[in-house]
Amino acid sequence: PICTALTTGRMTDDKDVLRDVWFGRIPTCFTLYQDExxxxxxxxxxxxxxxxxxxTLVTDKVKKHFQKVMRQEDISEIWFEYEGTPLKWHYPIxxxxxxxxxxxxxxxxxxxxxxxxxxxxxxxxxxxxxxxAHFMSCVKEADALKHKSQVINEMQKKDHKQLWMGLQxxxxxxxxxxxxxxxxxxxEENGFRYIPFRIYQTTTERPFIQKLFxxxxxxxxxxTLGDLLKEVCPSALAPEDGEKKxxxxxxxxxxxxxxxxxxLSEHLSYPDNFLHISIIPQPT
Amino acid sequence: xxxxxxxGEKTFQHFCAEFIKHSQQISDGxxxxxxxxxxxxxxxxxxxxxxxGTLVSHxxxxxxxxxxxxxxEALELPPDDFEVTETTAGSEVVKYEYHVLYSxxxxxxxxxxxxxxxxxxxxxxxxIWEGIHECYKSQLLQEPWDTITQQEHPVLGQPFFVLHxxxxxxxxxxxxxxxxxxxxxxxxxxxxxxxxxxxxxLNLPLSYARTAS
Numbered sequence: 273p274i275c276t277a278l279t280t281g282r283m284t285d286d287k288d289v290l291r292d293v294w295f296g297r298i299p300t301c302f303t304l305y306q307d308e309x310x311x312x313x314x315x316x317x318x319x320x321x322x323x324x325x326x327x328t329l330v331t332d333k334v335k336k337h338f339q340k341v342m343r344q345e346d347i348s349e350i351w352f353e354y355e356g357t358p359l360k361w362h363y364p365i366x367x368x369x370x371x372x373x374x375x376x377x378x379x380x381x382x383x384x385x386x387x388x389x390x391x392x393x394x395x396x397x398x399x400x401x402x403x404x405a406h407f408m409s410c411v412k413e414a415d416a417l418k419h420k421s422q423v424i425n426e427m428q429k430k431d432h433k434q435l436w437m438g439l440q441x442x443x444x445x446x447x448x449x450x451x452x453x454x455x456x457x458x459x460e461e462n463g464f465r466y467i468p469f470r471i472y473q474t475t476t477e478r479p480f481i482q483k484l485f486x487x488x489x490x491x492x493x494x495x496t497l498g499d500l501l502k503e504v505c506p507s508a509l510a511p512e513d514g515e516k517k518x519x520x521x522x523x524x525x526x527x528x529x530x531x532x533x534x535x536l537s538e539h540l541s542y543p544d545n546f547l548h549i550s551i552i553p554q555p556t
Numbered sequence: 557x558x559x560x561x562x563x564g565e566k567t568f569q570h571f572c573a574e575f576i577k578h579s580q581q582i583s584d585g586x587x588x589x590x591x592x593x594x595x596x597x598x599x600x601x602x603x604x605x606x607x608x609g610t611l612v613s614h615x616x617x618x619x620x621x622x623x624x625x626x627x628x629e630a631l632e633l634p635p636d637d638f639e640v641t642e643t644t645a646g647s648e649v650v651k652y653e654y655h656v657l658y659s660x661x662x663x664x665x666x667x668x669x670x671x672x673x674x675x676x677x678x679x680x681x682x683x684i685w686e687g688i689h690e691c692y693k694s695q696l697l698q699e700p701w702d703t704i705t706q707q708e709h710p711v712l713g714q715p716f717f718v719l720h721x722x723x724x725x726x727x728x729x730x731x732x733x734x735x736x737x738x739x740x741x742x743x744x745x746x747x748x749x750x751x752x753x754x755x756x757x758l759n760l761p762l763s764y765a766r767t768a769s
Contacts, residue, residue: 478713
């Protein structure tokens with residue numbers, strides 16, 4: 273549904289877009305790493321992963337399934353890998369998939385590890401509190417960009433808690449009851465102060481590009497996705513009369529470059545209020 | 557990019573350059589690094605310390621003092637002036653790396669750091685927490701997730717510990733206001749680092765303060 277709306281430019285009910293983003297799922301097959309020590313054969317485990325959530329938040333069942341065939345002493349912190357790349361649990365699931373696996377056939381095949389935690393590559397995830405702290409830290413940073421932290425700081429602790437509980441329990445209405453306030457802006461402005469975004473590419477050393485960028489130009493024109501890329505990541509765009517080398521992907525789709533950035537920020541942000549944008553090679 | 561705030565990226569780079577100039581004069585070890593694919597950079601320094609939790613006691617005092625001494629200072633104490641009454645078994649040398657980056661979201665500098673033993677084994681968050689200076693512990697105990705957390709280094713992409721930047725403006729504003737009052741210009745980075753550094757074992761020699769910015 274988002275596909276049609278954004279690639280043909282046909283107007284669609286904005287609320288539907290929010291729901292489609294929230295309920296996006298990726299069919300995934302989890303397989304235990306072959307060198308893990310098991311007492312009997314471990315069957316793969318299939319799960320639909322929510323694009324907007326985090327791996328360590330939604331894989332309790334996966335952990336339990338594999339721990340059933342292992343001895344306690346062979347189990348330490350769980351971590352996930354795709355085609356040799358350790359998966360960063362602190363990146364949203366949809367971002368990881370778009371960036372690393374979107375050109376491959378479904379289901380997404382993830383390997384599960386219980387030993388040799390890659391200390392140099394991955395953050396530890398000692399508890400659900402760590403995920404909550406990370407999530408809230410991103411939400412706060414996004415609001416620092418959008419509203420100089422005024423909206424998030426005005427909220428009570430229970431509102432912050434509601435954002436987290438909404439995400440954790442997959443409760444769209446509970447989440448958006450609070451999040452809608454983070455999507456407002458003063459009547460006299462045409463948008464947020466700066467747009468919270470991060471652009472990811474596997475080909476660079478740097479994990480992502482994040483810069484200050486306003487949604488509205490000095491003359492009052494709304495900046496587009498194309499304007500953003502031209503300014504902060506020009507290599508992502510095809511040269512004037514050259515061939516398209518890359519896909520610019522958010523939530524598994526390629527929005528038209530003419531889409532206003534303010535609209536994208538309000539409708540295609542992840543629950544952390546950031547636009548996480550993947551630049552991937554055009555599949556042949 | 558946009559720089560309508562008083563502490564934009566260019567200002568950050570300027571103060572860091574001044575800071576590093578002085579560091580070079582006193583061989584304090586700070587360097588500037590840039591990543592291959594962008595113009596932004598950061599300051600960094602490596603230092604070696606005794607692992608937090610090493611207990612060193614002076615004769616005549618009954619209290620055990622938890623310290624985080626730079627290795628050179630610990631070794632310089634003449635043997636008959638102090639008596640090691642207790643050390644944790646196998647106290648070890650820890651390598652600390654400190655990185656000062658600019659946060660465009662909060663428009664303040666941010667202190668990233670990581671610690672490992674000489675064999676490469678990293679220190680865990682709980683070891684870091686235990687090594688925090690006594691006077692900061694009470695704040696940390698109340699809200700541990702608010703102050704020091706493990707995060708991805710935005711340029712290197714590797715796990716580092718971070719002192720959270722959202723309270724920076726709170727403590728820097730009085731410093732800057734005071735410097736305006738007494739009409740003496742101040743290097744923002746020097747002032748900021750002299751406040752946050754000691755929390756995590758990073759101390760600045762006093763000569764930084766005497767340098768005009």
